[in-house]
Amino acid sequence: MTLITRQQARAGFAFASPWLVGFCVFLAYPVLASIYFSFCDYSVLKAPVFIGADNYKELWGDEVFWTAIKNTLVYAAMALPTGMLTALILAMLLNAKVKGMPFFRTIFFIPALVPQVSLAVLWLWILNGEHGILNNLLNPILHGVSRVGNLGVTVLNLVPFHHTYDMLDLQGPNWLGSPAWSKPSMVVLGVWGVGNAMLIYLASLQDVPTELVEAADLDGASSWQKTLNVTIPMISPVILFNMIMGIIGTLQVFTVPYIMFPNGDPARSTYFYTEYLYDNAFKYHRMGYASAMGWILFVMILILTFVSIRFSERHVHYQGG
Amino acid sequence: MPVVVLEGLESGDFSFITGAEAPVARGKQAVAAEDPQNVSPEFYAKHPNPFIKLFADLPYGKNAYAVPKIGIWPEYTSEIDAAFSKIMLEEKTPQEALDDVAHRMQPKLEQYEHRLQARGEK
Numbered sequence A: 001m002t003l004i005t006r007q008q009a010r011a012g013f014a015f016a017s018p019w020l021v022g023f024c025v026f027l028a029y030p031v032l033a034s035i036y037f038s039f040c041d042y043s044v045l046k047a048p049v050f051i052g053a054d055n056y057k058e059l060w061g062d063e064v065f066w067t068a069i070k071n072t073l074v075y076a077a078m079a080l081p082t083g084m085l086t087a088l089i090l091a092m093l094l095n096a097k098v099k100g101m102p103f104f105r106t107i108f109f110i111p112a113l114v115p116q117v118s119l120a121v122l123w124l125w126i127l128n129g130e131h132g133i134l135n136n137l138l139n140p141i142l143h144g145v146s147r148v149g150n151l152g153v154t155v156l157n158l159v160p161f162h163h164t165y166d167m168l169d170l171q172g173p174n175w176l177g178s179p180a181w182s183k184p185s186m187v188v189l190g191v192w193g194v195g196n197a198m199l200i201y202l203a204s205l206q207d208v209p210t211e212l213v214e215a216a217d218l219d220g221a222s223s224w225q226k227t228l229n230v231t232i233p234m235i236s237p238v239i240l241f242n243m244i245m246g247i248i249g250t251l252q253v254f255t256v257p258y259i260m261f262p263n264g265d266p267a268r269s270t271y272f273y274t275e276y277l278y279d280n281a282f283k284y285h286r287m288g289y290a291s292a293m294g295w296i297l298f299v300m301i302l303i304l305t306f307v308s309i310r311f312s313e314r315h316v317h318y319q320g321g
Numbered sequence B: 001m002p003v004v005v006l007e008g009l010e011s012g013d014f015s016f017i018t019g020a021e022a023p024v025a026r027g028k029q030a031v032a033a034e035d036p037q038n039v040s041p042e043f044y045a046k047h048p049n050p051f052i053k054l055f056a057d058l059p060y061g062k063n064a065y066a067v068p069k070i071g072i073w074p075e076y077t078s079e080i081d082a083a084f085s086k087i088m089l090e091e092k093t094p095q096e097a098l099d100d101v102a103h104r105m106q107p108k109l110e111q112y113e114h115r116l117q118a119r120g121e122k
Helices: A003-037 A054-060 A063-094 A101-113 A116-126 A133-155 A179-193 A195-205 A210-218 A223-234 A236-251 A255-260 A273-283 A287-312 B011-018 B021-033 B041-046 B052-060 B073-088 B094-119
Strands: none
Touching: A003 A287, A054 A287, A054 B094, A063 A101, A063 A179, A063 A195, A063 A236, A063 A273, A101 A179, A101 A195, A116 A133, A116 A179, A116 A255, A179 A255, A195 A236, A210 A223, A223 A236, A236 A287, A255 A273, A273 A287, A273 B073, B041 B052, B073 B094
């Protein structure tokens, strides 16, 4: 190495040093240290004590750990397809050649910019079972449905008339207070955050070669056939990318449920994996246990990503490949 | 004054935690050391808080307990919160919910003691 090359290398490292230091101190060291801490009893306040695989063994028998995994997987199974489908449909609508499209694109993207905490507080008001806007909109509709249902039952003479009034009285669900509705309410709320995925879909839709669409037109393909046989295959790498990002995002869901459902209420139905991890690390001061949970989550995400990529090999079409 | 007072808990339900009497005893000793009932009537009369007598009497209620000095207490309160939620939703009876708490916390208590031994703190 010549003197000039050495000087250039030194200058290069000097310029890159802010990032290098940040990477080592705030990422590489914590990641490596957490591997060691996952095998330790470590409360942060005292020096870590090596305990072998005890944390992992304890996690295996920890009921709350399994509850948190179940909640997270159920939520991911609901939120992932809903979010992906909503984002794709919105992107297709926003790809249409309609006057004033930049305005609509902005309107649909803005919710994704709302900070998570504000979003959670806003939806606490919207989803309030008694005074929330959503139930105030739903209740008149459900009341109408109830009346039609009651009328139908009366006309069919299934029950005496004087019993029918109270027979069917549908009301909006207790979104935040019922274990059956708490996760669906999170899914509804999650649709607000599809703006980023929608934007990526939109970019990929604009990249679909027009000659393919025109060829399909000449062959007499309907809109649905063009979507299914041209558009979807051409944007399939982006669908895979959004799916993997969605898997990672839904398995790491934290801020919104932590604010909306303290302690995983109601009845731990919204106690997600990262919440239990956070509680162990910063509430119970069990950093070793939390580190073990972190590594288990990492392995789970790794496996799911690997499986997604393997299963998508036949269905994803890369233009260059 | 005691740091925290818990009410409405039957002593038998939580014996596995309070069974280690030492932390509870220490809590009660702390209360006795600053016994608010040994003050003069003027203390209550002149105190800026009009409800001070109520607070002074609370630790002597029949359901009052000092919080045990135990490292897994935050986990324990979290379990109690979850049990309370299930009772409120009528998913479980108080007996079933508290049995669940005992069932979940017993291994954690044993694990906690095991780790104290590993650290040489017990």
